[in-house]
Amino acid sequence: MKILNEMKIILPSNSVNEGAARAAVSSFLIQADPTVEELSDIRTAVSEAVTNAIVHGYRGTKGNIEIIVRLLSEREIYIRIKDRGCGISDVKQAMEPLFTTAPEEERSGLGFSVMESFTDKLRVSSKTGKGTTVTMRKRLGCNGNC
């Protein structure tokens, strides 16, 4: 896959940056001419990953979140969201629908489910004490069946 264009942003883990991250990613992706629904799916998936970095990854601390968005050939979008927070000890369990380590804060445990169903491919790699990287891919113009 050829990289046609790329954006890299670094945001500190303030919750107000959840909206800033969504806005930055959407404005970069306008050039790929996504449908309203595709853009809304991507915005939601990005919001989930960035929120997780802030709420879970950097719980009780502050740190930076690195977001890379690439526009690839054949209208494929690549998004990588990385934190250097606490990491996840059991990624498989964390990705199960409704699983949350923060129920008392009204987290629904559906963040990974949203990322999974609103993109075509989701990859989570994490190391305890090192941080978490979420990679998502979505092909535009094919409704998930390319």
Next chain:
Amino acid sequence: MKINITSENGTAIAVLCGEIDHHSARTLRSEIDRFVITMQPERLAMDFSGITFMDSSGIGLIIGRYKLMKEWGGQLEIRGTQPYIRRVLKLSGIERIVKIV
């Protein structure tokens, strides 16, 4: 994010405007709860017609208010959901416990 809460015949109506994420949910939660805990209405209607974005934090907000209303046997109703909000709601299966009109 803006919120306007009024009451009418035992129903509290919370009209929400803007984006619902983890950042805004905290304010929404405390504004709604302050009103609802004092009034203890039979029904709480959350009106989403002015919501332009919602992620899974919105599900947490809805489930939390559902549980709160249940404390005195009250009901929760969700109104005015746009298609993109319904996609998130559907994922949660929340339609089975909360009335969506």
